[in-house]
Amino acid sequence: NAGVTQTPKFRVLKTGQSMTLLCAQDMNHEYMYWYRQDPGMGLRLIHYSVGEGTTAKGEVPDGYNVSRLKKQNFLLGLESAAPSQTSVYFCASRKGNRNSPLHFGNGTRLTVT
Amino acid sequence: AQSVTQLDSQVPVFEEAPVELRCNYSSSVSVYLFWYVQYPNQGLQLLLKYLSGSTLVKGINGFEAEFNKSQTSFHLRKPSVHISDTAEYFCAVNFGNEKLTFGTGTRLTIIP
Numbered sequence: 454n455a456g457v458t459q460t461p462k463f464r465v466l467k468t469g470q471s472m473t474l475l476c477a478q479d480m481n482h483e484y485m486y487w488y489r490q491d492p493g494m495g496l497r498l499i500h501y502s503v504g505e506g507t508t509a510k511g512e513v514p515d516g517y518n519v520s521r522l523k524k525q526n527f528l529l530g531l532e533s534a535a536p537s538q539t540s541v542y543f544c545a546s547r548k549g550n551r552n553s554p555l556h557f558g559n560g561t562r563l564t565v566t
Numbered sequence: 567a568q569s570v571t572q573l574d575s576q577v578p579v580f581e582e583a584p585v586e587l588r589c590n591y592s593s594s595v596s597v598y599l600f601w602y603v604q605y606p607n608q609g610l611q612l613l614l615k616y617l618s619g620s621t622l623v624k625g626i627n628g629f630e631a632e633f634n635k636s637q638t639s640f641h642l643r644k645p646s647v648h649i650s651d652t653a654e655y656f657c658a659v660n661f662g663n664e665k666l667t668f669g670t671g672t673r674l675t676i677i678p
Contacts, residue, residue, distance in 0.1 A: 486665075493575065495668045495670035496668045503664055543609055551662065552598045554615055555602075555612075555666055556612075557610045559608055559609045
């Protein structure tokens with residue numbers, strides 16, 4: 454029973470490099486989300502998806518892109534990493550009804566030097 | 567604007583003492599309310615949720631929360647804390663759309 458799996462767990466990038474974070478869920482959830490967590494700021498929504506082939510911007514989308522080509526996967530891309538993107542990234546998923554809780558992955562710790 | 571406020575960023579409590587973590591939200595619409603817990607170096611786990619019905623909701627690990635519509639609050643309580651309750655606690659609200667809005671979190675530290 455894997456739930457939500459994020460890869461990689463840790464990554465160090467140099468400024469300007471690119472990378473993709475992978476999120477996979479095996480619960481057949483319609484909705485998927487990418488958050489970043491920074492000290493004192495809680496969780497901030499980057500992008501989200503309400504179904505395969507659809508994505509939408511959250512509150513802090515700049516510098517990130519996403520794709521949801523398959524229902525079970527949600528990819529987060531950093532085109533040109535900046536030190537301000539040093540953070541812990543969490544993926545989450547849930548069923549489509551409003552009262553469904555989010556299920557979270559264990560996070561990816563990204564450092565940009 | 568719809569927002570979730572957790573006024574206490576850190577709460578130190580002696581072991582076996584009671585604790586209350588406060589959460590207020592700004593909306594008059596029908597909402598769904600959640601509390602999540604994050605243990606060190608882990609993702610967030612659902613602690614409890616209020617959807618409808620009784621305003622007192624019981625969750626895992628002995629926690630409970632009370633929904634107060636008139637005060638737009640959803641405070642989390644535990645009558646006697648343990649060392650293992652050391653974690654960060656997040657209040658979250660669904661205001662009726664696709665997204666969940668989180669508070670900034672309260673770090674609970676248990677003092678032996």
